[in-house]
Amino acid sequence: MTGDSPRQALALLVRILAAHGYDDKLAGHVSVRDRDDETLLVTPLGVFWHELSARDLLRVDRDGKLVEGEGRVNPTIIFHAELHRARPDIRVALHNHPPFGSIWAAAGELPPLLDQTGANGGGRAVIYREYAGAVIDRAVAAELARAYGSADMAILAQHGTLVTGASAPQVLVRALSFEWRCRKAWEVACMNKPGVPLPAATAESLAQYADEYGEILFEAYGREQVARDPDLLV
Numbered sequence: 001m002t003g004d005s006p007r008q009a010l011a012l013l014v015r016i017l018a019a020h021g022y023d024d025k026l027a028g029h030v031s032v033r034d035r036d037d038e039t040l041l042v043t044p045l046g047v048f049w050h051e052l053s054a055r056d057l058l059r060v061d062r063d064g065k066l067v068e069g070e071g072r073v074n075p076t077i078i079f080h081a082e083l084h085r086a087r088p089d090i091r092v093a094l095h096n097h098p099p100f101g102s103i104w105a106a107a108g109e110l111p112p113l114l115d116q117t118g119a120n121g122g123g124r125a126v127i128y129r130e131y132a133g134a135v136i137d138r139a140v141a142a143e144l145a146r147a148y149g150s151a152d153m154a155i156l157a158q159h160g161t162l163v164t165g166a167s168a169p170q171v172l173v174r175a176l177s178f179e180w181r182c183r184k185a186w187e188v189a190c191m192n193k194p195g196v197p198l199p200a201a202t203a204e205s206l207a208q209y210a211d212e213y214g215e216i217l218f219e220a221y222g223r224e225q226v227a228r229d230p231d232l233l234v
Contacts, residue, residue, distance in 0.1 A: 002076040003053075005038075006032050006034035006041060006156070007034075007041060007054045007057055008054050008080075008233045009032070009041070009042055009153060009167075009168040009218075010030060010032050010054075010057060010168060011052060011053055011054040011056075011174055011232055011233060012168065012218070012221075012222045012225060012232070012233070013030065013058065013092070013094075013168040013171065014016060014030060014049045014052050015049065015050065015052065015220070015225045015229075015232060016172060016222065016225060017049065017094075017096070017100050017172070017176075018048070018049035018050040018052075019050070019100055019214075019221070019224075019225070020045075020179075021098055021133070021179070022049060022096045022098050022175075022178060023048075023049065023050065023214065024062045024096060024097040024160075025048075025097075025103040025203070026045065026046060026047075026048065026094060026096060027047075027097050027160075028049065028092065028094075028096030028097065028160075029042060029043050029074045029076065029077055029095055029096075030042065030045075030094045030095070030220055031077065031080035031092070031093045032090065032091060032092050032168070032181070033084045033091050034148060035092070037068060038058065038061065038062040038085075039060065039061055039062070039068075039188075040057050040060055040077070040080060040081065040084065041057050041058070041059055041077055041100035042057065042058050042059070042060055042073070042074070042080065043056075043057065043074070043075050044056055044057070044058050044069070044071035044072055044073070044074070045071070045072040045073065045074040046071065046072050047071070049166065052232075053089040053229075053231060053232045053233070053234065054177060054232065055068075055234060056071060057069060058070075058071055058073060060073055060081075060086070061083050061189050062082055063078070064077045065067075070094030070203050072198050073095070077107075078138055078141045079095075079144060079145065081141070082094050082096075082138065082141040082142045082144070082145040083145040083148065084102050085140075086142075086145040086146060086148075087145070087148075087150075087164070087190055090164045090166070091165070091166050092163070092164065092165055092166070092167060092168055092170070092171045093162070093163075093164045093171075094162070094164070094175055095156075095160060095162045095163075095198075096161065097159070097160035097161070098160070098161060098175075098177075098179045098182075098216050099180035099183075099185055100179055100183040100184045101148070101155065101160060101161035101178065101179055103121070103156055103182065104117030104155050104182050104185070104186070105155050105156055105158060105159050105160055105161065106158060108127070108129055108157040108158065109127065109155070110125060110126065110127040110155050111155075111181055111182045111185030112185050112195055112197045113181055113185075113194065113197060113198045113203060114181070114184050114185055114188060114191070114195045114197060114198060115123075115181075115184055116195055116198070116200060116206055117177065117180050117207040117208075118177055118178075118180050118184060118185075118198070119177065119181075119198055119203040119207060120173060120177045120206060120207075120209070120210060120213055121173040121174035121175070121176065121178060121207070121210050121214070122152075122156070122173075122174065122177075122207030122208075122210035122211075123151075123152030123153050123154070123163075123165070123174050123178075123210070123211075124150070124151050124152050124176065125151065125153040125154065125155070125181075125209070126148070126149070126151040126153075126154050126155075126209060126230075127154065127155045127157065128144070128147055128148070128154050128155070128156050128157060128162075129157040130144075130147070130157075132135065133150055135192075142222065148162065151160075151164075152165065152174060152176045154162055155182075161175075161179075161182075162177060163175045165215075168218060169188075169217065169218035170210070170211060170214045171214075172217055172218050172221075173211075173214035173217055173218075174210070174214075176217070177210075205230075
């Protein structure tokens with residue numbers, strides 16, 4: 001089994017996503033709520049996702065202050081603290097600027113769900129249009145967390161995407177499926193076609209396998225990453 005601890009699972013999640021195009025320079029941050037003391041495991045600022053290892057991860061308190069580890073804390077992690085506080089069901093929160101999600105963020109629109117692969121991750125997606133720059137203020141962070149509501153994925157207009165879930169495997173399959181959804185919607189739009197949205201009942205039926213699919217993907221892609229770099233889980 002790969003990624004047995006929350007720290008290892010977070011490192012694997014980031015490595016896998018980097019291998020699948022989540023590579024906007026040093027952008028992006030992920031948090032894991034693995035304890036009930038309001039601290040979070042987070043990715044550091046200044047480490048590329050494709051090189052991050054379990055040893056690089058930091059622990060921050062409810063104010064986003066470093067309490068464990070060595071490295072720079074991304075100041076926008078304050079949003080994660082507010083998001084986890086508002087949504088106790090969220091164990092893992094992921095933000096970055098993936099290529100096709102960022103296209104729809106620039107357009108300020110939520111892409112239609114057009115095919116099976118885009119539905120494989122399940123979850124509910126929303127659009128958040130109130131972009132006001134980097135989220136480094138607690139009040140702004142709290143408002144964004146409230147606006148996210150009960151969603152599982154979001155297009156953040158003029159910014160990027162947000163994906164949340166109960167585990168690293170669940171967030172992985174949601175992130176990959178949401179980026180696929182964004183890509184296919186863009187490709188169809190480039191054909192000057194409106195596309196035919198997947199019926200809601202069909203999407204719901206496909207989503208019932210999301211958790212199982214996520215576990216399988218996480219294990220398979222995780223093995224690939226460990227084979228390439230056996231030290232990433234140390």
